[in-house]
Every structure is written in C-alpha cells, then in structure tokens.
Amino acid sequence: MVRIFRWLMRITVAVLVLVGLVVGAVYYFASRSLPDYDKRLTVDGLDTPVEILRDHANVPHIFSDDDAGVFFGLGYAHAQDRLWQMMVMRRTVQGRLSEVFGARTVEIDKLLRRFDLYRLARTSVAAQDADTLAALEAYAAGVNARLDEINRDALGRGAPEMFLFDMPIAPWHPADSIAVIKLMAVQMMSQLDREVLRARLSLALPDKARLADILPDAPGTGVGALPDYAALMPGADTLRFAGGMGGAANDPLSPFRGPGLANASNGWAAAPSRSASGGTLLANDPHLGFSAPSIWYLARLELSSGGVIGGTIPGMPLVLSGRSDRLGWGLTSSYLDDLDVMIEELNPDNPEQYRTPDGFQPFETRRSIIEIKDSAPVTLTLRWSENGPVLPGSHADLGTITPPGHVAAVSWTALDDQDTTMSAGLGLMRARSIREAMVAGEKFVAPSQNLILADRLDVAMKTVGAMPRRNANHDSQGRMPALGAVEHNRWQGRLSYDANPEFIAPSGGIVGNTNNKLVERPFPLHVSFDWGDTQRVQRWTRLMQLRHVHSRDSFVEAQLDTVSVTARTLLPLVGKDLWFTGEAAPDGTTERRRHMALELLADWNGEMNEYLPEPLIYMAWMRALQERLVRDELGPLADELTHVEPLFIERVFRDVDGAGAWCDVIHSTPRETCSDIARMALDDALTWLTETQGTAIESLAWGDLHQATHDHAVLGEVPLLRYFVNIRQSTSGGDNTLNRAKTAGKGANPFRNVHGAGFRGVYDFADPDSSVFVISTGQSGHVLSRHYDDMATLWRRGEYIPMSLDTDLARAASVGVTRLLPKGE
Structure with missing residues (x-):
C-alpha cells in the first residue's frame, strides 16, 4: 500500500512538473512578443529620428522632424x-482568411473576393x-520596420496568436491601408440587408399597407407609398414562400453584420454662446461591434501643421476622431443610401450574358482561387455587370x-x-x-459619415461621402x-458635394447627430429613407435644451446617459389596460408574477x-410582444426581426x-385585442425570465x-483560453439610450x-488639455500585456483619461520612450 502511495505521489509530482514546464514554455514563447517600449532601434526606411513617448495609458506621442517620420512612427506603434x-483585417479584405483558418471562413472569403475590394484599393x-x-x-x-525587427x-512571431495559426506575413503596402477603409465600409453596410428585408416582407404580407408598420419611416413628411415588390419584379410572386438562406454573418471573423448591427454613433458640438467656458465643445462616440482588443487605438501625432490626438x-495613418489645438472633429454614420x-x-440562351438597356451583354468575368488550409482550393468565377458585382443568393437572403x-448585383459607392x-x-x-x-x-467617398466640427470660433456639421x-x-x-436593365433604375454618376447636407454656425449654437433623420427633401435628393435612430435623438434634444450653456462635464453626462x-x-x-387592474392572486401564480412586474415598472x-430588474423585465x-404581433403573419420570416422596432x-x-390589426391572431377564431396580446406577452416574458434566471423577479439585474x-x-470560443482573452462586463444602457449598448437580438441570451x-x-x-477620451479595452492586443484591458474598467465606469498635447x-508618467534612428546614426 505504501509502495502504491509512493508511486502515485511520484506520478502526481511528475505530472505537475510537466504541466509547469509546458505552462512555462508557453508563457516564455508568448511573452517574447511583448513590446519593449523603452529602447533605441536603428531601422531601414527612415530619414530622420523618431521618438515614440508612451504615456501612463500607453498612448503613443510621436515626434519627428518631418511628417514622414511621424507616420513611420505610427506604423511602427500600430504593429507593436x-x-x-x-494582419487579420488585411486578410479579411483580401479574401484570404481560409489560408489560415480553414473551411470555416470560405464563405467570407468568397464574398470579399466578389466585392473585389482589395483590387479597388490597389x-x-x-x-x-x-x-x-x-x-x-x-x-x-514603419510597419515593415517592426516586422523586420x-x-x-x-x-515570438510578433503576437501569441502566430504560434497557434500559421500566418505568413507579407510586407505592408500603401494599398493595405486603403483596403482597411473599404473594410470599414463593409462593416457599416446596412442598405443591402434593408432592401432585401423590405422586399421579403412585401412578398410575405397579405396586406401590403402593413409594410409601413413593420418597417416604419422616420417621422417626417414626404415619403410616398411603396410599390408591391411582386409588381416590380417579373416572377417575384414565385418567391413568396421561399425560406431564408444562410450567409456568412454569424462568424466572429465576418465583417458582415446585418441591418441590426451595422453602424451607429453619437456626435454633437456647442458654439461659445452655448458653452459655460466660452470655448467650443465637441463630443463623439462612434459605435461599432465590440471586440478584444477594441478596433480603436489612441495616438498623438506631432505633424508640421500641429499636433493631433x-x-x-490600426492599419490606417489617420486620426478619425480627435482634435488639434484649433480644430476638433468627430464622425457619425450618416445612413446615406449609397447602395x-x-x-x-x-x-x-447564354447565362454568361445579362440584359442591359442596349440588349444582352457579357458579364465581366475573372477567375479567383481560394486556398484553404487542410482542404483543396476552390476556384471562384467573379462576375460583374455594368451595375456592379454579382453576389450569391445565399448572401443577405438575396436568393429569396x-x-x-x-441574379443580383450591387451598385455601391x-x-x-x-x-x-x-x-x-x-x-x-x-x-x-x-x-x-x-x-x-x-x-x-465611402463610408459616408456626418462630420461634426468645432474650431475656436464656431461649430458645424457636414455629411461627407459620395451621394x-x-x-x-x-x-x-x-x-x-430593382431591374438593372431599366435605364431609369441605374445610377447616373454622383451628386455634387454641395448637395450633401450641411449645418454651419447654427443660430441655436448646437449641432449634433445620433444617426437620426437630418433633412426632409424629396427623392432623389432625400439622402436616405432609412435612418439609424428615431429614439436617442429625443433624449439628446432634451438634454441639450435643458441647459442654456454646456460644459465638458455636461457633454460627458450626455454621452453616459x-x-x-x-x-x-x-x-x-x-x-394602459393592465396597470393597477390585477386582482389578488396566490404567490407563485402567473397572475402574481404579472402583478409584481407591473408594480415595479409603474415606479420606474x-x-x-x-443593477435594476426593471430594464430586464x-x-x-x-x-415577447413584437414576437406575438408578427409571428402569425410572417412565420419563419419573423426570425429576421431580431430587435424591437419602437415605432x-x-x-x-x-x-x-x-x-x-397586428394584434388579432389571424389563425385563431376569437378576435384578440392589443390589451390581450400585451398581457400574454408579459406572461411570456416572465416565464422566460423564470426559466432562464431562476430567481425572484425583484432580484433580477439587467447587467x-x-x-x-x-x-x-x-x-474567444476556445475552452479555457476564452477566460483569458475575452473581456466581459455587466453594463447599463440599451438599444435606444444615448449610452448605446446594442443587444445581440438572438441566441440563448439575446440581451x-x-x-x-x-x-x-x-x-x-x-x-484643450482638459479634453478627455477612452477606449473600451486597452491599447495592446497582447493578452499578456497589462495594457490589454487596463482601460476596460474605466470605460465601464464612465471614466476617461486626459487628451493632452502637452509633451x-x-x-x-511615461511607461517608456522608443527612439527610432535611421541607418548610419
């Protein structure tokens, strides 16, 4: 028995030693790629010395005697x-993810190849x-200098992930940076999905008048009645019962997000007349999908024209939202109809030809080979019409x-x-x-944005991007x-820049945008029929008008509202028919749960x-209410309505x-009222909360x-590793608050x-040096760096770091100074 115990002890110790050695080896190789921020380095491709000063939050402040040196330093810092x-963003836009990740990303690569964005960038x-x-x-x-180093x-191959995935790295080129901008346009794309969904709903709804309910227009006049899609498209009536087709939007590596998660943002500015300090103010918080690390990276560049921060x-030599000593700028998604x-x-008689106003013409075609890790390559035939690239029916449910x-093609700026x-x-x-x-x-050109501006004297807003x-x-x-062969459906170039909406030196002293409707102009000068917000703008308007003058703190307060x-x-x-009308009911019954929920909501x-239960209820x-209203009319198509539409x-x-009329269940004999549906939906919601949360209603917490x-x-989905690389935080806000925190809308936890x-x-x-900013994770993408998530807690608590141009x-409180020197110095 003693001998067995001794052998068990020896085996246990050996296993622990082996595990320790493996962990130590993994840590050693992974830590080799941790950047050293305090060093001198001689590099190729540099004419003047560069100094990269990292402040306490690891924000690089980059100095050189010429602008080329400054941009070199930014490229080096981004690559560090x-x-x-x-590298993943570049491979995404090139359509080359499958060379690294295998079959899981083939559909993503196919779509990006069809758009041909990398060729357009070159x-x-x-x-x-x-x-x-x-x-x-x-x-x-600068990027390539880091690769050479x-x-x-x-x-350590530059990043821990490089040990897990064989990703050969080619030198960075100017076209790569332009391609990243085009990738951002893909991530902000919403019009394609919206057009397809509107057409599908038009085909599915027995009463065409109800289309204006389920996809309502933003408040305002001037929008005419919609045609029936079946009347526009010969043969479309055969598609009425077509089911949805899966696309590439569900993979975390996909830049295609669908209309519910395409783009959003807030931005506003106040002139000196509306500022307590007598200087202009500007606030901006662009909204994109969350990731670790964040897509954003903070930096200060000391250019010959002055400092910007x-x-x-990463991938672009641009400060997209920031300020100099004289000008501040921010961006919000304009929702311009650019597709x-x-x-x-x-x-x-020849499927390689398509109809044009001048008769049948051949598609422009090109072959493209997609290399796939651990699988045979796939040869793709890319087809373009005069209107744009031809897309597969599986993307965005185009086949339906x-x-x-x-076939479906897209015209897109x-x-x-x-x-x-x-x-x-x-x-x-x-x-x-x-x-x-x-x-x-x-x-x-694209993606179109609203540019919010503030100099020392005034404020303005201008929609930029090709219309x-x-x-x-x-x-x-x-x-x-619409039919691409019809001449009047085709684009006729671009409108002049003067046609883009602008608001300069407003009499009220404040400009701003929450993706809300900007102008009411007749088609085709309308800008868009689909806008990103009808709700946040109401709260923003109230907060701006509650004060005669604003301050940095009041703008922060509005951002975090x-x-x-x-x-x-x-x-x-x-x-309205449920408040305070319930009768006494035993504890644990549906009626009692409903009564308690209504009591909480009445005081909210x-x-x-x-920390509150009311937002979750x-x-x-x-x-549950929207699901009850639309499921009987739309059937499986109701799954496409992932988020509640308040209007x-x-x-x-x-x-x-x-x-x-939506309240009546068309497949039932009784005629249900809206009060009936509201009551049943509340019971549905409380049952779901009880089954999934297993706790008393008053103990629920939104976060x-x-x-x-x-x-x-x-x-992020790898067992064990996900606990180290994912950053999860309970948060306030919601789909329609200024502190926008958009819910997933689907899955086991749609919230x-x-x-x-x-x-x-x-x-x-x-x-200016009292200006502040923050990002949602940290500056580093290296999971072993203390700067991987050091700003995440600040971001969650609504705190900021200083935005100073004071060297x-x-x-x-710097964490290091990197000095890059030209060869020969």
Whole structure:
C-alpha cells in the first residue's frame, strides 16, 4: 500500500512538473512578443529620428522632424501593439482568411473576393494626392520596420496568436491601408440587408399597407407609398414562400453584420454662446461591434501643421476622431443610401450574358482561387455587370427575392477604383478651421459619415461621402431591389458635394447627430429613407435644451446617459389596460408574477441601470410582444426581426392607419385585442425570465444578461483560453439610450451587449488639455500585456483619461520612450 502511495505521489509530482514546464514554455514563447517600449532601434526606411513617448495609458506621442517620420512612427506603434489585428483585417479584405483558418471562413472569403475590394484599393493608390502618398509609404515603412525587427530578433512571431495559426506575413503596402477603409465600409453596410428585408416582407404580407408598420419611416413628411415588390419584379410572386438562406454573418471573423448591427454613433458640438467656458465643445462616440482588443487605438501625432490626438484604427495613418489645438472633429454614420440592389436578367440562351438597356451583354468575368488550409482550393468565377458585382443568393437572403433566370448585383459607392477617402482623412487632420475641414471633406467617398466640427470660433456639421445620382423615376426609389436593365433604375454618376447636407454656425449654437433623420427633401435628393435612430435623438434634444450653456462635464453626462425615452413612451401605451387592474392572486401564480412586474415598472423612470430588474423585465416584455404581433403573419420570416422596432409597437398600439390589426391572431377564431396580446406577452416574458434566471423577479439585474462582450474573434470560443482573452462586463444602457449598448437580438441570451461606443472623446477648446477620451479595452492586443484591458474598467465606469498635447504631461508618467534612428546614426 505504501509502495502504491509512493508511486502515485511520484506520478502526481511528475505530472505537475510537466504541466509547469509546458505552462512555462508557453508563457516564455508568448511573452517574447511583448513590446519593449523603452529602447533605441536603428531601422531601414527612415530619414530622420523618431521618438515614440508612451504615456501612463500607453498612448503613443510621436515626434519627428518631418511628417514622414511621424507616420513611420505610427506604423511602427500600430504593429507593436496590434499586429495580429492588422494582419487579420488585411486578410479579411483580401479574401484570404481560409489560408489560415480553414473551411470555416470560405464563405467570407468568397464574398470579399466578389466585392473585389482589395483590387479597388490597389488601383486607388494612384488617386491620392502627393502628401497622402508620402504618408502611406512612410506608414507602411514603419510597419515593415517592426516586422523586420520581429524576424531579426525572434520576437515570438510578433503576437501569441502566430504560434497557434500559421500566418505568413507579407510586407505592408500603401494599398493595405486603403483596403482597411473599404473594410470599414463593409462593416457599416446596412442598405443591402434593408432592401432585401423590405422586399421579403412585401412578398410575405397579405396586406401590403402593413409594410409601413413593420418597417416604419422616420417621422417626417414626404415619403410616398411603396410599390408591391411582386409588381416590380417579373416572377417575384414565385418567391413568396421561399425560406431564408444562410450567409456568412454569424462568424466572429465576418465583417458582415446585418441591418441590426451595422453602424451607429453619437456626435454633437456647442458654439461659445452655448458653452459655460466660452470655448467650443465637441463630443463623439462612434459605435461599432465590440471586440478584444477594441478596433480603436489612441495616438498623438506631432505633424508640421500641429499636433493631433484621438482615435485611430490600426492599419490606417489617420486620426478619425480627435482634435488639434484649433480644430476638433468627430464622425457619425450618416445612413446615406449609397447602395442599390440590381436584379439582372440572364440571357436564357447564354447565362454568361445579362440584359442591359442596349440588349444582352457579357458579364465581366475573372477567375479567383481560394486556398484553404487542410482542404483543396476552390476556384471562384467573379462576375460583374455594368451595375456592379454579382453576389450569391445565399448572401443577405438575396436568393429569396431574386426571380428564376435572374441574379443580383450591387451598385455601391465603396466600389470606387479612384477612392480618395484616405486623402480626405489626411486633409482633415491638417485642417485648421471649419472651412478648411469642409474643403477636405469633399474627397470622402465611402463610408459616408456626418462630420461634426468645432474650431475656436464656431461649430458645424457636414455629411461627407459620395451621394449617388438617381433618376426621379426610379422604380423603387432605391428602397427595394430593382431591374438593372431599366435605364431609369441605374445610377447616373454622383451628386455634387454641395448637395450633401450641411449645418454651419447654427443660430441655436448646437449641432449634433445620433444617426437620426437630418433633412426632409424629396427623392432623389432625400439622402436616405432609412435612418439609424428615431429614439436617442429625443433624449439628446432634451438634454441639450435643458441647459442654456454646456460644459465638458455636461457633454460627458450626455454621452453616459442611460435613460430610455423608448421605455417611457411604450410602457404607458402597451400597459394602459393592465396597470393597477390585477386582482389578488396566490404567490407563485402567473397572475402574481404579472402583478409584481407591473408594480415595479409603474415606479420606474426608464433608466437602463445594470443593477435594476426593471430594464430586464421591460426588454423581455417588448421582445415577447413584437414576437406575438408578427409571428402569425410572417412565420419563419419573423426570425429576421431580431430587435424591437419602437415605432412599430407605437403604431400598433395607437392604431395608426389601421396598424392595430397586428394584434388579432389571424389563425385563431376569437378576435384578440392589443390589451390581450400585451398581457400574454408579459406572461411570456416572465416565464422566460423564470426559466432562464431562476430567481425572484425583484432580484433580477439587467447587467446579469446585459454584459458587454469584448471577445477575441479567433480565440474567444476556445475552452479555457476564452477566460483569458475575452473581456466581459455587466453594463447599463440599451438599444435606444444615448449610452448605446446594442443587444445581440438572438441566441440563448439575446440581451448580450455587442455593439456600442468603443471610443469616447470630449473636447473643450477653452482649455484643450482638459479634453478627455477612452477606449473600451486597452491599447495592446497582447493578452499578456497589462495594457490589454487596463482601460476596460474605466470605460465601464464612465471614466476617461486626459487628451493632452502637452509633451511634459505625457513624459511625466511615461511607461517608456522608443527612439527610432535611421541607418548610419
């Protein structure tokens, strides 16, 4: 027995020693790629010395005697901290993920190859102005200097992920940076999915008048009645019962997110007349999908035109949202309708031809080979019509609205081979006034944005990006797919930059945008029929008008506001026949749970606080209510409506234009009222909460389900590793609060917070060094770095770090200084 015990002890010790050695080896090799921020390094491709000073939050402050040296330093810093992220983004836009990740990403690669964005980026290099070309070349040289250092000094392949995935790294090129901009356009794409969904709903709804309920227009006049899609498209009636087709949107590596999670943002500015300090103010928090690390990276560049500081995206030499000493700028998604789906009729005698206004013409075709790890390569035939690339029916459910003998193509402003968006971004960074920024904005192509501006004297807002010129007789006004062979459905170039909406020196002293409707203009100058917000703007307007003057702190308060105007509007409307009408009921019964829930909601002010039960009850109720309203009419198509549409609920319960008809279950004999459906939906919600949370109603907490999911796109689902690479935090806010925290809308937990403000910045030009900013994770993409998640807690608590151009302040608490020297020094 003693002998057995001794052998067991020996085996246990041996196993522990072996595990320790393995862990130690893993840590050693992974830690080799941790950047050393305090060093001197001689590099190729550099003409003047560069100093990269890292402040206490690891924000690089980059100095050189010329701008090329500064952009070189930014490329080097990006590659130090976010090399894996940059390489994955480049492979994504190239359509080459499958070379590394295998069959799981083949569909993503196929789609990106069909859009051909990387070829368009390469062609666009020559369209940039001389200063931009110099910046792109210097930035690429900085990235490549870091790659050379990694190879020369065996620095753990540059990132821990490189040990797990065989990813050969080619040198960085100027085209790669332009390609990253085009990838951002893909991530912000929403019009394609919206057009397809509108067409599918038009086919599915027996009463076509109800389409305006389920996909309501933003408040305002001037929108005409929609045609029936079946009337627009020969043969579309055969698609009425077609089921949905899976796409590539579910993989964390996919840039395609669908209409519910495409894009959003907040931005506003106040003139001196509305500022307590007497200087202009600007606040900006762009919204994108959460990830670990964040897509955002903070940096300060000391250019010959002056210092700029703010949010960059690794891969691009741009400060996209930030300030100089004289100008602040922010971006919000404009929701410009910059994409149309065109249905191309195939030649029945030759499917390699399609109908045009001048008869059948051949597609432009090209073969593309996709290499797949551990599998045979796939050869793809890329087809383009005069309207744009032909997409497969599986993407965005295009097959469900494409009649037999037809294919779907897309016209999209991002498919420009002379794209000067990069030059616009560089021009904006060098601008010293609103006027100069407006001039720079003319070169923006895609993605279209609202540019919020503040110089020392005034504020302004301008929509930038190419606006398609459509014919006034367009069959669907761009709201649904249309026949590509019809001349008046085709684009006729672009509108002039002057047609883009602008608001300069407003009389009220404040400009801003929450993705809300900006203008009311007749088609085709309408900008868009689909806008990203009808709710947050109501709260923003109230907060701006509550004060005669604002301050940096009041702008921060507005950014972090978690009061839901939507909840305050819908709850009294939906529950009007339920409040205080319940009878006494035994504990544990459905009636008692309903009574308790209504009692809590009756005293709630609409604040989506993570510690309260009311936000969870409200969200579960509205979700169940929309499901009850639409499922009988739409069947499986109801699954596409992943998020609650507040205007739809409001139209139904106010019976706008007969919308109350949605409350009656068409497959049942009794005639249900809206009060009946509201009561049943509340019971559905409470049953779901009881089954999934297993606790008393009053003990629920919104934050238990509403967790921000900053997940690693590749390692985030790997057992054990996910606990190290994912950053999860309970959060306040919701779909329709200014502190936007968009829920997933599907899955076992539809209330996960997956989309929001990964960057926040507030700029005060009375005291610029009191300006502040923060990102949602940390500067480093290296999981072993203390800067991987050191800003995550600040972000969750609504705290910020200083945004200072004062070099002495940055140097006072620096974590290191890197000096890059040209060869020969």
